[in-house]
Amino acid sequence: MKLHSFFRSSAAYRVRIALSLKGLAYDYLPVHLSRGGGEQRRPEFLKVNPQALVPVLEDGEHLLTQSLAIIEYLDETRPVPPLLPKTPPERARVRALAQAIACEIHPLNNLRVLNYLTGTAQLGEDAKNAWYHHWIAEGFQALEARLAGDRATGRFCHGDAPGLADCCLVPQVANARRFKCDLSPYPTLVAIDANCRALEAFQRALPERQPDAE
Numbered sequence: 001m002k003l004h005s006f007f008r009s010s011a012a013y014r015v016r017i018a019l020s021l022k023g024l025a026y027d028y029l030p031v032h033l034s035r036g037g038g039e040q041r042r043p044e045f046l047k048v049n050p051q052a053l054v055p056v057l058e059d060g061e062h063l064l065t066q067s068l069a070i071i072e073y074l075d076e077t078r079p080v081p082p083l084l085p086k087t088p089p090e091r092a093r094v095r096a097l098a099q100a101i102a103c104e105i106h107p108l109n110n111l112r113v114l115n116y117l118t119g120t121a122q123l124g125e126d127a128k129n130a131w132y133h134h135w136i137a138e139g140f141q142a143l144e145a146r147l148a149g150d151r152a153t154g155r156f157c158h159g160d161a162p163g164l165a166d167c168c169l170v171p172q173v174a175n176a177r178r179f180k181c182d183l184s185p186y187p188t189l190v191a192i193d194a195n196c197r198a199l200e201a202f203q204r205a206l207p208e209r210q211p212d213a214e
């Protein structure tokens, strides 16, 4: 397999964690998201993904985009260890947690959105950071409430084995730390993140451990 990735991309980080949890080897193909206007916008990459986004996973003849779809594909084709629980209600719970991050928080704080704010919309750095903090706070408050009061939550987002929701949580928490968000109102998220990062599988996927890390 080949993974088109950028060390700091949280969506690519999700897939790196999933690959690592499953012990799958892959070639790392770096795509620098800001150098020279962003390598993701070059014609050769647009042939790989017309959306100009990482991650992209190549598995033989299959070209896969969208981190959640990629992780579910990996889970279906290499089911051990599973990243989704067995029963439909549990699977729906884990997917909802993952999507609360990947579909609600992350798209608002993605690089191209932040660049639009400081470029076209002509906002300053302070306004951009306020935007970032606002959407993290709104999203994390809801996640904290959902996870803290639920018996299905364990050492990880769902029970005591890491899964799809944890693949999304850890990169989003890392991003929030990079933007200096106050995480003290979210003790459950912080504890799950720490439990994940204690595992070697999560450590192998860390941004600073990638070949393109700066």
Ligand SMILES: N[C@@H](CCC(=O)N[C@@H](CS)C(=O)NCC(=O)O)C(=O)O
Pocket: 008, 009, 010, 011, 012, 033, 038, 040, 052, 053, 054, 055, 065, 066, 067, 068, 102, 110, 111, 112, 113
């Ligand atoms: N929904 C997509 C999001 C992918 C995405 O937003 N990737 C970011 C990096 S985290 C990217 O490539 N950004 C390029 C840009 O903003 O120009 C997924 O889950 O794969």
